[in-house]
Amino acid sequence: MPNDYDKIFKENLDPLLLPLVKRLLVLVPPKLEPIDAKIQVTPEIEMDAIRRVVHDDPRLDYGLQIEFHVKNEDLRKRNFLHYAMFHHKTGLPLRQIVIYVGSDKATLIRLNRLKLIGHKSMFEVIVIQDFPAEHFLNSDTPEEILFAILGDYGVYSTDEIVKQILGRLKKLLGGKNQLRKFQKQLLTLARLRSAELIVKNQIQAMSFDYDVKSDGLYLEGLAEGREEGREEGIELSIRHFVNNLWDFRESSFHKIALLTGLNEDQVQAIVKDILQNEGQTEEEALAIIEQHKLEFPSEE
Numbered sequence: 001m002p003n004d005y006d007k008i009f010k011e012n013l014d015p016l017l018l019p020l021v022k023r024l025l026v027l028v029p030p031k032l033e034p035i036d037a038k039i040q041v042t043p044e045i046e047m048d049a050i051r052r053v054v055h056d057d058p059r060l061d062y063g064l065q066i067e068f069h070v071k072n073e074d075l076r077k078r079n080f081l082h083y084a085m086f087h088h089k090t091g092l093p094l095r096q097i098v099i100y101v102g103s104d105k106a107t108l109i110r111l112n113r114l115k116l117i118g119h120k121s122m123f124e125v126i127v128i129q130d131f132p133a134e135h136f137l138n139s140d141t142p143e144e145i146l147f148a149i150l151g152d153y154g155v156y157s158t159d160e161i162v163k164q165i166l167g168r169l170k171k172l173l174g175g176k177n178q179l180r181k182f183q184k185q186l187l188t189l190a191r192l193r194s195a196e197l198i199v200k201n202q203i204q205a206m207s208f209d210y211d212v213k214s215d216g217l218y219l220e221g222l223a224e225g226r227e228e229g230r231e232e233g234i235e236l237s238i239r240h241f242v243n244n245l246w247d248f249r250e251s252s253f254h255k256i257a258l259l260t261g262l263n264e265d266q267v268q269a270i271v272k273d274i275l276q277n278e279g280q281t282e283e284e285a286l287a288i289i290e291q292h293k294l295e296f297p298s299e300e
Contacts, residue, residue, distance in 0.1 A: 005101070005192070008185050009068040012143035013049055017066065019141045024099070024126050031055075035063060035090065050086070053095075063094040070192065072104040076114040079123045096123035101150050103192050133161050142169055142182050149189050149199075158195050162186075162202045170206070180244070204251060238262065242270045252296035 275285035
C-alpha cells in the first residue's frame with residue numbers, strides 16, 4: 001500500500017538524501033538545511049522532503065524538493081501549485097525532483113513541463129528502473145542499497161539481486177538489530193516488483209546461516225546475566241533472541257527452535273509470555289500462536 005512505501009521513504013530520507021542526490025543527480029550541494037516554514041498545500045496535503053540548499057552567498061540559495069512517487073500520473077498541475085506555495089512562503093526558487101519507483105511504465109509521470117500564457121514551469125523526473133541495480137549495491141549507505149530492488153536487474157535474476165542486497169546489508173550491519181529493520185523495509189519495497197516471496201525465502205535461508213552467538217540481543221542478554229552474577233544469563237539471552245526472531249514473523253516455531261536449541265513447546269511458551277507482556281490476554285496470545293502455526297507449519 002502507498003502509505004507503507006511513504007513511511008519507508010520518510011524514515012530513510014535524512015541518511016538517504018545526500019548520497020542519493022550525488023548518485024542520481026550528480027549534485028553536490030554546498031550545504032542542506034531544513035526549511036523552517038511548514039507549507040500546507042491543502043488541509044489534507046503538506047509539502048515535505050524539502051531542504052534549503054545553502055551557499056556562501058544567500059542570493060544563490062534555493063529549495064530542493066525530493067518526492068518519491070509510486071503511481072504513474074501527470075503531476076504538472078500539482079507541482080506547479082507546490083512551487084507557487086513554496087515561493088510565496090519563502091521567496092526562494094524551488095528545484096523539484098520526482099523519483100518514480102513504481103512498476104508501471106513511466107509515461108504520464110515523465111510529462112514534466114507546463115506551459116501557460118505568461119508562465120512556464122518544469123520539474124525533474126528520475127525513474128529508478130532506468131538505473132542498474134549495481135548502481136545502488138555499491139553504496140555504503142543501507143538506505144540506498146535498498147533501491148537496488150527497484151532498479152534494472154540487467155542480466156541478473158531477481159533471486160540474485162535479492163541475495164546481493166541481503167548480503168551487502170549483512171556485511172555492513174553485521175549482527176546489529178538494524179539489519180532486521182532493513183530486511184522488513186526490503187520486504188515492503190519488494191511488493192513493487194512482485195518479489196515479496198523471493199525476499200521472504202532469502203531471509204529465511206539466511207537465518208539458517210545465522211550464528212546465535214553473534215546476535216546483538218544474545219550478547220546483550222549474556223552480558224546482563226554475567227554482570228548480575230547469574231548463571232541464567234545464557235537463558236536470558238536465548239529469550240531475547242527468540243523475541244528477535246518472533247518479532248520478524250517470518251519463521252516457523254520449528255525453525256526458531258533449531259536456531260535457539262530449544263524445543264517448539266519452549267519457543268511457544270516464550271512467545272506466549274512476550275505477547276502477554278505486550279498486553280494480549282492468554283486467550284488472545286494462544287490464538288495468535290495457533291494462527292502463526294497455520295501460516296508457518298513446522299517441517300518435520
